[in-house]
Amino acid sequence: DIQMTQSPSSLSASVGDRVTITCRASQGIRTYLNWYQQKPGKAPRFLIYAASTLQSGVPSRFSGSGSGTDFTLTISSLQPEDFATYFCQQSYSSPVTFGQGTRLDIK
Amino acid sequence: QVQLVQSGAEMKKPGASVKVSCKTSGYTFTYFYLHWVRQAPGQGLEWMGWFNPNSGDTNYAQNFQGRVTMTRDMSTNTAYMELSRLGSDDTAVYYCARDALQWQLHYYFDYWGQGSLVTVSS
Numbered sequence: 720d721i722q723m724t725q726s727p728s729s730l731s732a733s734v735g736d737r738v739t740i741t742c743r744a745s746q747g748i749r750t751y752l753n754w755y756q757q758k759p760g761k762a763p764r765f766l767i768y769a770a771s772t773l774q775s776g777v778p779s780r781f782s783g784s785g786s787g788t789d790f791t792l793t794i795s796s797l798q799p800e801d802f803a804t805y806f807c808q809q810s811y812s813s814p815v816t817f818g819q820g821t822r823l824d825i826k
Numbered sequence: 827q828v829q830l831v832q833s834g835a836e837m838k839k840p841g842a843s844v845k846v847s848c849k850t851s852g853y854t855f856t857y858f859y860l861h862w863v864r865q866a867p868g869q870g871l872e873w874m875g876w877f878n879p880n881s882g883d884t885n886y887a888q889n890f891q892g893r894v895t896m897t898r899d900m901s902t903n904t905a906y907m908e909l910s911r912l913g914s915d916d917t918a919v920y921y922c923a924r925d926a927l928q929w930q931l932h933y934y935f936d937y938w939g940q941g942s943l944v945t946v947s948s
Contacts, residue, residue: 762941763938765935
């Protein structure tokens with residue numbers, strides 16, 4: 720199985736900050752990388768697919784990049800509603816696997 | 827609008843089985859694969875397998891083979907996931923999630939159910 724490792728595991732930031740979350744795959748996955756946001760007690764919300772394509776309705780302050788083994792999710796200017804946990808997920812091979820999550824808290 | 831509405835919380839004893847439902851609406855049920863993903867308390871996400879509502883075909887993650895069964899009722903556009911021989915480590919929120927592109931497996935999930943908490947305790 721492909722292991723997905725996110726860093727950092729947690730992050731404190733302020734409204735208006737630019738933040739970057741990293742996701743590393745244990746082997747090359749081309750651009751088969753997706754990102755989700757999850758708030759406490761809620762289902763994950765789909766943000767980005769194919770490493771950099773924004774799902775419809777997702778604000779443009781979210782962006783993704785990377786290919787191969789190293790990927791990033793960037794939020795250009797944090798808004799109050801962005802404080803949540805973020806997961807990466809590889810869809811290159813079955814079984815699909817997720818990163819352990821990055822919790823983004825208000826500083 | 828697309829909706830996936832799951833059944834409520836369940837409390838089960840070790841060794842029992844649980845069956846979670848996922849009622850879909852707002853799209854053609856047979857056009858999109860459905861996946862099941864679980865999340866243990868305070869933990870990450872674990873994919874359990876996919877189900878093709880059109881053909882009834884399934885593919886289960888190795889961790890669950892022999893214990894999980896995914897089915898559907900086409901008259902109500904509802905998918906089901908049954909997990910047997912429950913242990914305490916099966917305590918989790920179970921989600922159904924729709925594959926994002928119709929007719930194909932892309933293994934990323936655009937709509938999710940609200941989750942069903944299954945608690946396994948003696």
